[in-house]
Amino acid sequence: MIETGIPKLDGYLHGGVPEGRSLVYYTYPGVAGDVFGMQTICHATSNGILGVYVASSTDPQMIRDQFSEFGWATEDYNGRFIVVDAFSGLIGADSQERYVVSDPEDVNSLTQCIKKVMEEMSEPGIIVFESLSTIMDLCGESETLDALEEWSQYAMLYDHALVYNFTAWPYSEETLLHVKENVCNSVISVGGITGDVIFGQYFGVLKVDWTDIARKSTLFKVLKPGGIRAYIPKILVTGPFDAGKSTFVHALSNRAISVDRLGTTIALDHGHVDRKGFAADIFGTPGQERFDPIVKLLSGEAMGIFLLLDSTNTTDFKRGKRMLEITESFGLPVVIVANKQDMSEALTPEEIRRELDMPANVQIMPAVAATGEGVFEAFETLVDMVMEVD
């Protein structure tokens, strides 16, 4: 198995792409799809796997620059990162690369070069095509599709994994269907959501023939540097006054800002988290009742909720439950954070469950926001819950 390095995706694919199999990132126009192939090859080469990148629409030097913009230093991969130059031939430029396609507009010339690379690779590796759509534009649709079969056979023979970036430009219906259904062992669709108001990008598995298909979509965001992160646009942190919401947001976030006066939040806390392949924007609400209109205002479109409770202050528990109502969070994933567990009079999560009369399937997690203890565990639990919902 060769991991794709895309958060969540390796889980969906049961570990990654097996040797000798192929995967296509089927991207809808207008969505940043190239970075998927880039991240996959960098993840593989940084794990010691031999990687070949077939450059069809960009100069090899520019490609290295693009990689370094994401923080992936291709020169550090000790020659495990090989570029097949199928670009310079187009503009008649000289190439510094070991493998050069003399005539990128002739699919046979490309096939010859790709076969040569596959033969000469010292061990099974991964071959990533920068843009299958560019190859189609240059060589013709049916010619490219025929060649794909040949490459797949060859890759199988030498146990290399093949990964394509493909943008679904208006090719013939037949071609698009073929790419979507037949050509590869697995198809990952990468698209944009232009729903009611949220704008986002998602990916999901359309096809995979080595494991059961997980029909789930994951929202993502592309960070520079960093690459693809599974992304949650809004996680709400709410709870009664003095439960430690702002402290929690700050403990969790890589950077955060609070609007607070006289020690209490009057507008909101806003933070970004970027951790283990997951990114999220965190909105912390005020806790005092007089700010309820703002709590209501902020809570729209949240995808998950943290309810912070001061474990020593049982009188405020009712207010905590009430805040779940104000935020209209029924049906959304909720993690209750039993904060201030370092205090001697703190109730345990189970005691809090009884006080709140919460069913056993509601997650109540212990934490000490002031020291950061338990904060990331709570985050990971909530992220998992949000990602499990389609």
Next chain:
Amino acid sequence: MSTSEMLGKVLAGLGKVGEIEASAISTRDGLLMNADMHAAGDPETFVAMSATMLGAAETATSELGKSVPNRVIVETDDGKLICMGAGPKALVVVMTAPDAGLGLVLVEMAKAAEKIERLI
């Protein structure tokens, strides 16, 4: 063209008004839809704060039985921040140069707000 791209076009139009230094469109509840910030800061935080400001101002006036404000204008020594609703779902916010003529900016913003409302 996707809705997001069309919103980008509306912001690009605002950007042509010379005195506008940064602009953004967000949902009423503070989620970024599009921004033209010229690297002036973090757009996510900018719109979250703006949405809170506009929402708080609307709550404040309606508490007194008055109609909702047409806009919120914040004056600083380095410029003016103007936040305006764009239909029930969205809002538009701009940061201007310190000596910007408010009249022109407000007219252009009102036009943009109307376009945004029709786009979403």
